[in-house]
Amino acid sequence: MPQNTVSVIIPVYNVEAFIEECIESVLKQTHPDIELLLINDGSTDRSGEICDRFAKEDNRIRVIHQPNSGPSAARNNGLQAATGEYIQFIDADDTIHPEMIERFMASIGSHSLLISGYCSVLKQNGEIYHSIQNQLPLIGEFSKQEFLANFTDLYPHFFIHYVWNKFYRTSFIKEAGLQFNPRVDWGEDLLFNLEVIERCSSIRLVEGGLYNYTHSNTESITSQFREDFFDNMQMMQNMTRDFLKRNGCYHGYIKDNFERYYTSRVMLVFWNLFHPKSTLMEIEKKQQITRIVQDDQVKESLAYFYDAEEDKRLVGNMIHQQMIDQLYDFFAVKSQVRMQQESKEEKWI
Template identity: 35%
Template sequence: MKQEAATISIIIPLYNAERTIERCLGSVTRQTYSNLEIILVDDGSTDRSPDICDRYAEKDTRIRVAHQPNAGVGAARNAGMSVMHGDYLFFLDADDYIFPETIATLYAEARSTESDITIGNARVSTGNDRFSEVPSFSYQSVTAEKQAIPQVRYELFYDPGYGVPVWNKLYRSGFLKRYAITFERLPTLSEDRLFNTQCFIRHPVIQLVNRYTYVYCTEASTIMRSKIQAPIEKSLRVVKSMQDSFESIQGLSEFEDLLAWLVFGLINQVARNFTIHHDHAFKEIRDFLVAYKQNETVSRCLRAMASGKYLEGIARPSWVRYARDLSRMLNRGAYTAAASLLFLRFKIEARRRRIE
């Protein structure tokens, strides 16, 4: 007896994405795997995005559209999850697109390996037909035992290419429902990291597919390129949420390294955003560092990073040096030097991207 094809739910949150949503939807409707439930969540757009979504829904019965007041990408994804019926779930940003075989490839791997999370390779589009590749993952499958290896933990919980984003992952719906995993209700930073950490600390079966299945477009991003408002409040909310999650599962000791990486990662996320969007970025970065360091959990994590703890076994020598040096500056209270390092790092990064 032939096995019935599973329904795959694709959730696409969007806000003022009129320039990219048709490219995104075109890539979805052309999938070779056709048993799809396509859920568009318009998060209070003020451009033509809502009309475009409604027009596509009239032409394709697989498409459902929800309109809501602006509440942030996490709330939009939660809205999609609350009405989905699929056996598997795939998140897609409205700025990005997927290849015709993406869903078929990920689903075939998920079914054959009985994985809870299946991850493909990604390409990064920086505009003008220029692409780069996300670095390959060290392992094809990740068991609970492998999740204790420092390099695997780094790639799953910190590396922006694989562990952090929710895009390019096929989640088994039953796994998410079993642990009631959703996005933070309040707008915050690192929504993707928090969501995936909730997944990974439950030791899911993870399978990697060595094929390109996603194109992440940095040149048109409407989700990631907005100014961060209330960065201290949001950063500390993330730290507390993560700490509470760890303590509710098995106690903090098993996950202290992940909390330290999160604390360090938020510094970089905020500094990068300030460098892009703020006229007085250096001062904003320094003020953030001074206030952020006053938090007891942040201070404890940075002391551990400065000592080299949680950095051993990670095969990224330049990142290890950078993380240790910046943490040492902050541990000594050298906020001006730390702000200078961050400001220059992200100024150079932004200039390099413009040249490319």
């Protein structure tokens, strides 16, 4: 491989409706020195065939077929196979701007990690309905400590969480032996990035949102329910809190910002219990509510419920007083109102 080659790693699983557009956005890059690693994770639709067809047409593409093992295992296989000097991850239902890799290459310098903004694209029936540029609040080169001083200006807006708005130096990743945890199926990106950041001496934040994170209205409140939401959320936030403590920056402004974000995630856990696709009976929801209000970390962060909007202050008070039935009634009513509102909005799309 020539110098300055970028290994683009895309896990592929049952995305036949999206994968062609994703691949084409990579092949159209103005920086030509790429290898595209398509990791077919046991797809049962035509995704694997589409990948193989593209590989026959362009020698920069390699397809790796594996039994279905999840995105972490797919990315790990991609890391192992990567021969480029740099690594970029892309999700198979997203696309990238034609100049994304070229602009990253112009910014990497001696850094091991680049972070950029991104564009949230809402599609309906394959057409772009709405797009939002999520721009970084600050740009430039930062030492690790300077970066950590601004960590919670980035974290609540999901600039830290994902791997697809980042650019990694391959030697840095491989020499540190960094991999994705295959036992984690939600939040594995964040855990990987925290390990990367912890080992970096400097990080560059790059202007622009050249990654198109694509989603549809099927990702509204009416579509997803996660029975393990509380446990997974606690794992992710505890790992981040420990990361901040370990790096000596869990205090003052950073601590306050993080805990405000944490209590917002607790609010989402309550919302999740009342999701329209929830499989939980009333008694099970109340058991989950009891778990939440009796959790030591929730109680320790209780003060941050009061430094917020009215609904959050009210929920904080009910948590403090262990008002299980009242919390149940509050979110049951609120979720019905919220669903009705979303239903009205969707009719206008």
